[in-house]
Amino acid sequence: MSVRKIVTVVEEIRTEGGREVNRSARVAVVAAVIENPWAGQGFVEDLSPGIDAHASDLGALLAPAVLDALDAPAEAYGKAAIVGLDGEIEHGSALIHTLRFGDHFRKAANATTLLPAVEKRGPAGVAFDIPLKHITDATIRSHHQTVEVRISDAPHPNEIVIALAAAAQGRPQQRLAPLSTEQ
Structure with missing residues (x-):
């Protein structure tokens, strides 16, 4: 696997809606x-050899790094594959939509839900939003959020x-009723 570089972004939200956030909201x-x-x-035709050669190594590289950057237990997580213009979206999907990749993050975060994902093709500098969901219950609305990356x-x-994202909490100042109130 040829890695040109690793990029780490940590966001800490201290105020939202004009009010101080009770506990700073961290996303990495x-x-x-x-x-x-x-x-x-x-x-x-057969992407399996490339998946076998790279997916697990990518998961093993990124999962501990994103949790270290978050510097707190993860409550929400997500993943992304952004393919350059000479590739196919399927190339990115092949690397991230396998247990060989995702299980590294699930195990490291003590998670049980599927990782939400974004896949797209684009040029250098394309912005993409990584969707995040709760690590053990994808119906918890407070943790449905996105983080923009470029x-x-x-x-x-x-x-x-190939990117992984983790949040130490749900959205700052969230106040939506639980999903169960509408069922």
Whole structure:
């Protein structure tokens, strides 16, 4: 696996809606900018060898890094694959939509839910939103949120940005009623 760089972003929200947040809201993102393992090969029918060669290593690299950056227990999480213009969205999906990748994060965060994801193709500097959900109950509304990410020089046409995001809490100042009140 060829990693060009790792990018870490930590956001700490201290006020929201004109009021101080009771406990600062922390969100961390760690992204690896990697060479697309299928770049330059034309249409690849069987993506399995590339998945086997790279997905677990990416999960093992990113999961502890994002939790270290968060510096608090994760309550919400998500993932992303942003493919450069010479790749297919399926290339990014192949790397992140496998237990070989996601189980590293689930185990490290003591999570049980599926990781919400974004996949897209774009040029260097494309903005993307990583959706986050609660780590053990995807119906908890307070933890449905997104974090916007942009890496100015990535992905190059033959690269993929693979990212994990974690939040130490739900949305700051959340006040929606539980889903059960509408059922």
